[in-house]
Amino acid sequence: MTSVTVTPPRSEPSAFRAVLPQLVPFLCVFAVAMILPFVSNDYWALIGTRAAIYWVLVSGLNLVVGFAGHLAIGYVALLTLGAYTTSVLVAGNVMPAVPVFAALPIAAVVGAVFGVVVGLPALRLRTFYFAMSTLGFATIVTQIALAWQSVTGGGIGIAGPEFPAPFNTAWGYYYLCIGLAAVSTWISANIAHSRFGRALVALRDAEVAAEATGISKPRMLIAIFLLAGALAAIAGGLFASLQTYITPDAFTFDLSVLFFIAILIGGRGSILGPLLGTIILTILPELAAPLAAWSTFLYAVLLLVIVLVIPGGIAALLDFRNRRPLPSNRAILPRPAALGDIVRKRAGGKTLSLRGIALSFGNVRAIDGLDLDVAPGRIHGLIGPNGSGKTTTLNVISGYYAAKGGTMTLGDDALPPGMPALRAARGIARTFQTPRVIGEASVLQNVMIGGTIEGEASFVEALLSLPRHHRDERMLAAKARGLLGVVGLETLADVRADRLQHSELRFIEIARALMLDPDFLLLDEPAAGLSADEIDRLAALIKAICARGTGVLLVEHHADLIFAICDQITVLNLGRILAAGTAAEIRSHKEVVSAYLGA
Ligand code: ADP
Ligand code: MG
Numbered sequence: 001m002t003s004v005t006v007t008p009p010r011s012e013p014s015a016f017r018a019v020l021p022q023l024v025p026f027l028c029v030f031a032v033a034m035i036l037p038f039v040s041n042d043y044w045a046l047i048g049t050r051a052a053i054y055w056v057l058v059s060g061l062n063l064v065v066g067f068a069g070h071l072a073i074g075y076v077a078l079l080t081l082g083a084y085t086t087s088v089l090v091a092g093n094v095m096p097a098v099p100v101f102a103a104l105p106i107a108a109v110v111g112a113v114f115g116v117v118v119g120l121p122a123l124r125l126r127t128f129y130f131a132m133s134t135l136g137f138a139t140i141v142t143q144i145a146l147a148w149q150s151v152t153g154g155g156i157g158i159a160g161p162e163f164p165a166p167f168n169t170a171w172g173y174y175y176l177c178i179g180l181a182a183v184s185t186w187i188s189a190n191i192a193h194s195r196f197g198r199a200l201v202a203l204r205d206a207e208v209a210a211e212a213t214g215i216s217k218p219r220m221l222i223a224i225f226l227l228a229g230a231l232a233a234i235a236g237g238l239f240a241s242l243q244t245y246i247t248p249d250a251f252t253f254d255l256s257v258l259f260f261i262a263i264l265i266g267g268r269g270s271i272l273g274p275l276l277g278t279i280i281l282t283i284l285p286e287l288a289a290p291l292a293a294w295s296t297f298l299y300a301v302l303l304l305v306i307v308l309v310i311p312g313g314i315a316a317l318l319d320f321r322n323r324r325p326l327p328s329n330r331a332i333l334p335r336p337a338a339l340g341d342i343v344r345k346r347a348g349g350k351t352l353s354l355r356g357i358a359l360s361f362g363n364v365r366a367i368d369g370l371d372l373d374v375a376p377g378r379i380h381g382l383i384g385p386n387g388s389g390k391t392t393t394l395n396v397i398s399g400y401y402a403a404k405g406g407t408m409t410l411g412d413d414a415l416p417p418g419m420p421a422l423r424a425a426r427g428i429a430r431t432f433q434t435p436r437v438i439g440e441a442s443v444l445q446n447v448m449i450g451g452t453i454e455g456e457a458s459f460v461e462a463l464l465s466l467p468r469h470h471r472d473e474r475m476l477a478a479k480a481r482g483l484l485g486v487v488g489l490e491t492l493a494d495v496r497a498d499r500l501q502h503s504e505l506r507f508i509e510i511a512r513a514l515m516l517d518p519d520f521l522l523l524d525e526p527a528a529g530l531s532a533d534e535i536d537r538l539a540a541l542i543k544a545i546c547a548r549g550t551g552v553l554l555v556e557h558h559a560d561l562i563f564a565i566c567d568q569i570t571v572l573n574l575g576r577i578l579a580a581g582t583a584a585e586i587r588s589h590k591e592v593v594s595a596y597l598g599a
Helices: 012-039 042-067 076-091 100-123 127-147 170-192 195-205 207-212 217-243 253-266 272-287 289-309 313-318 336-342 390-397 443-449 459-463 467-487 502-514 532-547 559-565 583-587 590-597
Strands: 352-361 364-374 379-383 405-410 428-430 520-524 551-555 568-573 576-581
Touching: 012 042, 012 170, 012 272, 042 170, 042 195, 042 217, 042 253, 042 272, 076 100, 076 127, 076 217, 076 253, 100 127, 100 217, 127 253, 170 195, 170 217, 170 459, 195 207, 195 217, 195 443, 195 459, 195 467, 207 217, 253 272, 253 289, 253 313, 272 289, 272 313, 336 467, 336 532, 352 390, 364 379, 364 390, 364 405, 364 551, 364 568, 364 576, 379 390, 379 532, 379 559, 390 520, 390 551, 428 502, 443 467, 443 502, 459 467, 467 502, 502 520, 502 532, 532 551, 532 559, 551 559, 559 583, 568 583, 576 583, 576 590
Parallel strands: 379 551, 379 568, 428 520, 520 551
Antiparallel strands: 352 364, 352 405, 568 576
8 A cells, every 4th residue: 555655754863862862771781791891800701691692582582572472481492402503513413514603694594493483383372372382392402402412412412612713712702792682682672663563562462453454463473483583593502602512401491481581570562671681680690609509599589579569570660751640631632634634535436345244153143134335435324232233243344253144345356254464455444342552552653553564664674774664664653643643642642552541542543543544444432431522523533534535434322423424324233234324314214213212
């Protein structure tokens, strides 16, 4: 889909100034890392190197656990895999020996492939079961390392790779690992602040809404597992060299726990938090030698304290902005007139048609022979008592349910059942009866998620922060800010969405849906929970959206709103059409008046 070109609101230098406050903590950590060699001894070189290596792994795992929300607790498996791949390649056990700087990228590729293998069960398995599957994989890798003696040395082990000068001294190697850790931070931050990072969080906290905006869960997860697997395997190669000699025993479950807890105490959806978490967990057992044996115990205690005292982790502690109180008497004042500058006018032409749609849940006939037409630039009202099949109708149109009978067409094309993630690309956007908003993301990010499929930069371009990625970001942010102005929420753009009122969430959802410049907009009870004034403003907004050529299907209980703005109305009762016609016809329909309007 093409989108309007929006001029960036800020010039480059001031955009840099905007990210500077976020950058400062990372620069401080980096500065400390650079100074460390001048103020300490080789013992700290070892600890610092270890923290850097762990972070290379955790920076990728953080995207899986903290952003995508998948409990991959067995990630030590990919560290093991990377360590053995690098060591075996450098030792020349299976083929002619490879220099270490060539072995690391090969290990990264192997890690990426197995990252997907370990990760794919996440598409089908829920939380706990997925966690167990990653643990199972960790056991398998260790067992193979033990059994495949000719290559891995079995229980006796194998020498880790040696790096050439200047990386063959303690501090030389330290700088190498710090450098790679910095690159990992940069990569993972680029992804986190791209449409891909936002899509991961959307899939985690509002999967249904994410799919409705066209986000493909399998593609997103595969991309992220490739990246996390590659980073973990590179960390493995570095780890093997640091250990100088590896046996399967070196890769204990404790390590996996460390990685995982570093992210939990860091706070999900943050990069700085897990970075600090990794550093803390690496240093903690070293501070007092007797504590080393207690490291697992310490991690567990720390985790309990964090979960109980600051559930949001270190990141929540450092989130000063969201502690400022919001004004309590906020009014939502949409400015529909501004729509023209932001949402492309639809050429129209295509009508969304349902014919004889039927769907049952067990014995319940949720919808039974439904005919419905949503014309471009028109508002079609869908009303009926609770349980009459209104939401189910929207779910069939947006592909969550496959109808058992009937046909759905968009113009001359059939609209295939199922596949909700493909609806956005066909120009169909929607809101939900219960708003599905990502509470931990800002209002602006929530709206930007609506435009995920409008971005042009690939995952790799985002990862490397290439110009097309920046253009996407500027375009999405400018459009989202514009739409927040349209729905009257621009002053709350940077606030966490879970701090907003219910009525405000409804308007966020409308702004998010408009990011797609939709041909059709399905609204499920948008006026529920709104004040009378807000409903009037909502009516004006819906009419303005419609005037841009978008066809609106409006499910509503507020009869006044329906009769005020709908061109056509369909009344459902127990899944069947009770009446259909213009507002005037429905208002005077005997059965409707007695059964539903009750006047
Ligand atoms: P409305 O939105 O008009 O209030 P719905 O479309 O949500 O009604 O529901 C229509 C009927 O289908 C109700 O009887 C409801 O209980 C049933 N129903 C809806 N979704 C499901 C589901 N996922 N599983 C079983 N029954 C469902
Ligand atoms: Mg409903």
